Amino acid sequence: MLINKLVAMVVLSIVIAFQAVTIQAEEQAADSIENLLESNRNIEGEFRQVTYDEKGKQLQVSEGIFLLAKPNQFVWDSVTPFAQRIISDGKMITVWDVDLEQATKRPLSGAVGNSPAALLGQPANQVLPHYNMTKLGEEKFRLVPKGDQDLFQNLTLSFRNKVISAMSILDSLGQTTVIEFKNVEYHEGVAKENFVLDLPDNVDVIEEGQ
Secondary structure, three states: OHHHHHHHHHHHHHHHHHHHHHHHHHHHHHHHHHHHHHOOOOEEEEEEEEEEOOOOOEEEEEEEEEEEEOOOEEEEEEEEOOOEEEEEEOOEEEEEEOOOOEEEEEEHHHHOOOOHHHHHHOOHHHHHHHEEEEEEEOOEEEEEEOOOOOOEEEEEEEEEOOEEEEEEEEEOOOOEEEEEEEEEEEOOOOOHHHHOOOOOOOOEEEEOOO
């Protein structure tokens, strides 16, 4: 009986020690990705976005440029194959499909609060609590939404020398979108006019969530 009690105590000690190490590792990983995301909130560069179906077949490729700036402001300009502009002024998001002559406006609050776009636009300490996180490498992390209403199953963020290099998103339909970031540069802030979109008169504007 004494031996069994000693064994049980040893096993319990190992379990407690392992849990403590795991919690410490998770906290360190959370601090690491929070710092990385915060340092990538004022950046600009180019992107290449490829979408694959559930079998890995390539569905679409788009390329363009982007601009991020605190607080919650961004420009996402797809140049090819179809011109599309997505702009947030910090309060509203406008998606303008140039060829279709149509634009959709919606409030930033709630519209992307749990989406991949929010990870790069909003403060990390406000966004990360919505996810369970796994550290896949020194500068690579997988995030799984805690909520049931999200449009994606998980996303993977990769950094290179503390600069964001890629984002991979697995959506609810099993499709995967891979975004590669190139020629990324930091900036100290840009004029607010960069995030103001003057739509032509012939554009049909749809307002949501007003």
